[in-house]
Amino acid sequence: MATTIQISGDLQNELSRRKLSDRETYEEIIWDLIEDTMEINEETKRELTESRTEIKKGKFHTIEQVRKKAGL
Numbered sequence: 447m448a449t450t451i452q453i454s455g456d457l458q459n460e461l462s463r464r465k466l467s468d469r470e471t472y473e474e475i476i477w478d479l480i481e482d483t484m485e486i487n488e489e490t491k492r493e494l495t496e497s498r499t500e501i502k503k504g505k506f507h508t509i510e511q512v513r514k515k516a517g518l
Contacts, residue, residue, distance in 0.1 A: 461475050461476075
């Protein structure tokens with residue numbers, strides 16, 4: 447169900463300033479802001495911890511290594 451809300455001119459200006467394109471809606475901007483403040487889930491936290499551990503162990507490839515392997 448769509449609804450209309452009242453916002454101040456200052457808030458409208460701030461939302462307009464945050465638009466990445468002229469076609470982006472205020473709703474999309476608000477959803478992006480909400481997503482930015484949401485806490486990451488437990489699975490993502492675990493994956494980040496595992497990734498950090500692998501990096502510390504040297505289990506990663508540099509961009510140069512990937513380019514060389516891909517022949518770029």
